[in-house]
Amino acid sequence: MRLHSVTEGWAIAFDQLRANKLRSGLTVLGVVIGVATVMAMASIVGGIRDQIITTIEVAGPTTFYVMRFFSQTPLNPEQLPKEVRIRPVLAKREAEALAGLPEVHYAGMWVQLFERMAYEGSHTQLMTMFGADDHYMEIQGGQLLYGRFFTPSEEASGAPVVVLEQKAADKLFGRLDPVGRYVRIAGKALQVVGLYRNPDNIFQPPSQEIGAILPFETARRFFRYDETNALWIIVKPIDAVPVTRAEDAVTVQLRRMRGLRAGEPNTFDLITQDQILDIFNSLTSTFFVIMVALSSVALMVGGIGVMAIMMVSVTDRTREIGVRKALGATRREILWQFLVEAATLTLAGGVIGIATGLLFGEVIKAVLHYQSGVPLWSAGLATLASVMIGIVFGVLPARRAAHLDPVEALRHE
Numbered sequence: 001m002r003l004h005s006v007t008e009g010w011a012i013a014f015d016q017l018r019a020n021k022l023r024s025g026l027t028v029l030g031v032v033i034g035v036a037t038v039m040a041m042a043s044i045v046g047g048i049r050d051q052i053i054t055t056i057e058v059a060g061p062t063t064f065y066v067m068r069f070f071s072q073t074p075l076n077p078e079q080l081p082k083e084v085r086i087r088p089v090l091a092k093r094e095a096e097a098l099a100g101l102p103e104v105h106y107a108g109m110w111v112q113l114f115e116r117m118a119y120e121g122s123h124t125q126l127m128t129m130f131g132a133d134d135h136y137m138e139i140q141g142g143q144l145l146y147g148r149f150f151t152p153s154e155e156a157s158g159a160p161v162v163v164l165e166q167k168a169a170d171k172l173f174g175r176l177d178p179v180g181r182y183v184r185i186a187g188k189a190l191q192v193v194g195l196y197r198n199p200d201n202i203f204q205p206p207s208q209e210i211g212a213i214l215p216f217e218t219a220r221r222f223f224r225y226d227e228t229n230a231l232w233i234i235v236k237p238i239d240a241v242p243v244t245r246a247e248d249a250v251t252v253q254l255r256r257m258r259g260l261r262a263g264e265p266n267t268f269d270l271i272t273q274d275q276i277l278d279i280f281n282s283l284t285s286t287f288f289v290i291m292v293a294l295s296s297v298a299l300m301v302g303g304i305g306v307m308a309i310m311m312v313s314v315t316d317r318t319r320e321i322g323v324r325k326a327l328g329a330t331r332r333e334i335l336w337q338f339l340v341e342a343a344t345l346t347l348a349g350g351v352i353g354i355a356t357g358l359l360f361g362e363v364i365k366a367v368l369h370y371q372s373g374v375p376l377w378s379a380g381l382a383t384l385a386s387v388m389i390g391i392v393f394g395v396l397p398a399r400r401a402a403h404l405d406p407v408e409a410l411r412h413e
Helices: 002-019 021-059 092-099 136-140 152-157 166-173 216-222 243-257 273-316 318-326 331-368 376-402 406-411
Strands: 064-067 104-115 117-119 127-132 143-147 161-165 182-185 188-197 210-215 231-237 269-272
Touching (some): 002 331, 021 331, 021 376, 064 243, 092 104, 092 231, 092 243, 104 216, 104 243, 127 136, 127 216, 152 216, 161 166, 161 182, 166 188, 166 210, 182 210, 243 269, 273 331, 331 376
Parallel strands (some): 161 188
Antiparallel strands (some): 104 127, 104 231, 117 182, 143 188, 161 210, 182 188
């Protein structure tokens, strides 16, 4: 009997959808928006997380960073708190000392700049640039397309040379060969010695694309930078050495060089890839929860709309309900019928929302240039949520229909 009721409820629900297309469409719109939002957010968060993991894999999961002071939100370099001001600024001699440790494969001082580049009448937007060394692509990934990277002697002497990223070079030079020409960065002329392609990286939003790599000494001598937020030492342990052992060796070496006695706190911070991933997970989880909460408002509105249309449906079909009761239908069967109708209505909205979320996921791939897929759990959650909304908000209209007096219902015009 119940299977028959479900089948009959589906048929009646779809009849109502066809008979009241506009009203039904507006009713399920909130459900569509809510479900599509949940799936789109799951797609965005999942895709970005995959890209973060890919970026970490390029650098190596054991790579870690030494910073003057680590904060999840950048500090104002003009108003540093006392606990930061008392810490020494990282020095290149410290990076060189760390590079000599038996546990360390590579240690290098890097700095991040935010500048514009110009060539004759062309210029770029504000871009990220790194002052690094010839190990840059080993750590960050990428591909040298043309020319060369700067040499260790150019890095040590602070030579005015630069390796341009392909997109920045195309914007500045068009079809001209950039190698051998000079670009101006914050007024300083640097000779282009190579061209490389940067890998897709979530740390590179469109407004802060990495546009160039220059020698660390060149960046240190000719450009202003934030010594707290934008200066760090990258450390990559030897493959056979656990990251904890390398961290201990780095900590001991830095404490010795800074003259710290036993019991005194470190005057530097070590940041591992796991910490970066944990921070990212906490941020994206918060973002996802907020978006789900906002999409729940749309689902709530859709549920209220379903309740309203089902109340109207009960009123319009009062005589039909009376006939069904007169023919022997019980209250439970009437209640079940209207709950199935309400769930079917919201399920239709959920299916449309899932299709919209899938389509939006493909748009995300095209716009942000990364692989993103809609997780299966989000589709299941969206389907379950849409059905539950129909049931929860369909209870009141269904109870009203089930408790109608059959005699009064048959008299209804």
